[in-house]
Amino acid sequence: xxxxxxxxxxxxxxxxxxxxxxxxxxxxxxxxxxxxxxxxxxxxxxxxxxxxxxxxxxxxxxxxxxxxxxxxxxxxxx
Numbered sequence: 001x002x003x004x005x006x007x008x009x010x011x012x013x014x015x016x017x018x019x020x021x022x023x024x025x026x027x028x029x030x031x032x033x034x035x036x037x038x039x040x041x042x043x044x045x046x047x048x049x050x051x052x053x054x055x056x057x058x059x060x061x062x063x064x065x066x067x068x069x070x071x072x073x074x075x076x077x078x
Contacts, residue, residue, distance in 0.1 A: 009033045 003016040005023070009030035014023055025031040037043045 004013045005016055006012070007014050007026040007030050008024060010026060012026040012030075014020060014026050016023055022028055022031050025034065034043075
């Protein structure tokens with residue numbers, strides 16, 4: 001039995017086998033279109049972490065260093 005899936009970009013039928021180089025995509029073009037959507041942040045995975053937050057958390061290196069300096073000495077030992 002042959003398994004087929006729909007291309008996520010153009011919805012064309014794609015045979016799911018090792019010789020299908022771009023699976024689940026039908027072509028390199030569709031694969032790159034999808035990659036571009038992720039890079040442009042048009043596609044996202046919901047995390048639920050900031051549901052009630054209006055502004056994103058802005059943290060800089062000084063804040064990170066301050067948090068790390070508050071840790072006990074054995075915090076960094078494995």
